[in-house]
Amino acid sequence: MSDATTTARQILATYDGPRLRIMEVCGTHTHENFRLGIRKLLPPQVDLISGPGCPVCVTPVGFIDEAIWLAEHGVTITTFGDLVRVPGTSKNLAAARADGARVQVVYSPLDALEYAKEHADEQVCFLSVGFETTVPAACLAVSQAHAEGVGNFSLLVANKTMPNAYAALKGSADVFLYPGHVHAITGTQLCEDLVEQGVSGVLAGFTAKELLTAMAVALSKAKEGKPFFVNAYPRVVKSEGTPAAVALIEQVMEPCDTEWRGLGVIPQSGLRLRDEYAAYDARKKHDMPVIEGHANPACRCGNVLRGEITPEQCPLFGKVCTPLHPVGACMVSGEGACSAFYQYGGNLS
Numbered sequence: 608m609s610d611a612t613t614t615a616r617q618i619l620a621t622y623d624g625p626r627l628r629i630m631e632v633c634g635t636h637t638h639e640n641f642r643l644g645i646r647k648l649l650p651p652q653v654d655l656i657s658g659p660g661c662p663v664c665v666t667p668v669g670f671i672d673e674a675i676w677l678a679e680h681g682v683t684i685t686t687f688g689d690l691v692r693v694p695g696t697s698k699n700l701a702a703a704r705a706d707g708a709r710v711q712v713v714y715s716p717l718d719a720l721e722y723a724k725e726h727a728d729e730q731v732c733f734l735s736v737g738f739e740t741t742v743p744a745a746c747l748a749v750s751q752a753h754a755e756g757v758g759n760f761s762l763l764v765a766n767k768t769m770p771n772a773y774a775a776l777k778g779s780a781d782v783f784l785y786p787g788h789v790h791a792i793t794g795t796q797l798c799e800d801l802v803e804q805g806v807s808g809v810l811a812g813f814t815a816k817e818l819l820t821a822m823a824v825a826l827s828k829a830k831e832g833k834p835f836f837v838n839a840y841p842r843v844v845k846s847e848g849t850p851a852a853v854a855l856i857e858q859v860m861e862p863c864d865t866e867w868r869g870l871g872v873i874p875q876s877g878l879r880l881r882d883e884y885a886a887y888d889a890r891k892k893h894d895m896p897v898i899e900g901h902a903n904p905a906c907r908c909g910n911v912l913r914g915e916i917t918p919e920q921c922p923l924f925g926k927v928c929t930p931l932h933p934v935g936a937c938m939v940s941g942e943g944a945c946s947a948f949y950q951y952g953g954n955l956s
């Protein structure tokens with residue numbers, strides 16, 4: 608065990624400060640804090656609560672319905688695997704595939720573009736969800752399709768950005784555990800600005816040492832009693848972020864209002880393709896009608912994503928809703944809080 612890890616464990620073990628709610632904004636942090644046993648090391652007056660940082664989880668039901676509409680109108684859907692099992696209003700993409708729709712799992716938007724080039728007789732749409740971390744790859748695929756004149760490729764966009772989500776979440780936690788991957792793109796200025804508004808946070812990496820360090824920093828700074836921000840992931844996150852990726856996003860997409868599952872519509876927290884790239888916008892290209900989705904009213908994903916309840920407080924958790932038979936997106940996604948609690952919750956002391 609390194610000196611830094613030993614010191615961090617000592618800080619957690621001897622914490623005598625105020626009660627603290629730390630929000631894991633990023634779904635991967637939720638999973639890693641469980642998997643690495645970090646939760647067990649936290650003092651009793653510290654609560655870890657889940658946040659809205661799982662891209663699949665915050666994508667509203669209507670988006671799945673839109674994808675199914677495209678699939679049922681002859682468009683080949685290309686997507687990351689998680690989205691295939693997320694319930695839409697009446698079915699999921701896996702059921703649409705069983706009914707004859709073409710749904711292909713890919714590992715990146717560029718894979719989807721390659722598929723489109725290899726299948727010139729098909730209209731191919733990539734389901735573009737995710738935060739600033741994944742948006743540059745989608746923008747690169749569109750810009751490449753544009754440059755190469757690929758006419759049978761489009762995106763169904765539900766990408767989201769974090770700045771206004773943090774504003775919407777203000778007050779729901781004492782400390783944000785900021786998502787390292789997002790800020791590797793956007794930099795740290797936003798987190799520093801939030802301190803001026805009384806919002807505290809620590810930018811965290813994903814290894815045991817990095818997470819322990821981030822927790823120890825959060826607890827030590829919280830005892831000082833004033834708002835703070837610390838970048839505890841400096842090996843990856845630089846204050847300036849990744850300007851080339853930000854420039855690519857700004858070239859291809861522009862901000863728009865968007866709906867988050869559980870949080871409603873947050874102004875200017877989404878992205879859409881700019882007019883110059885309208886030919887790659889699946890909604891426009893395929894004359895899609897406005898589709899409104901309806902989530903299962905018994906699912907409490909919204910409360911989980913707002914940090915109001917833990918997944919185990921949902922009456923369906925582990926009974927009706929399991930990873931094999933998910934009722935809501937938070938049980939499907941590899942970054943979802945319900946899936947993390949189901950997978951690792953039994954290990955809690």
Ligand code: SF4
Pocket residue numbers: 905906907908909911918921922923924925928929933934935936937938939945
């Ligand atoms: S346990 Fe299932 S039904 Fe309950 S909130 Fe999570 S995903 Fe929704």
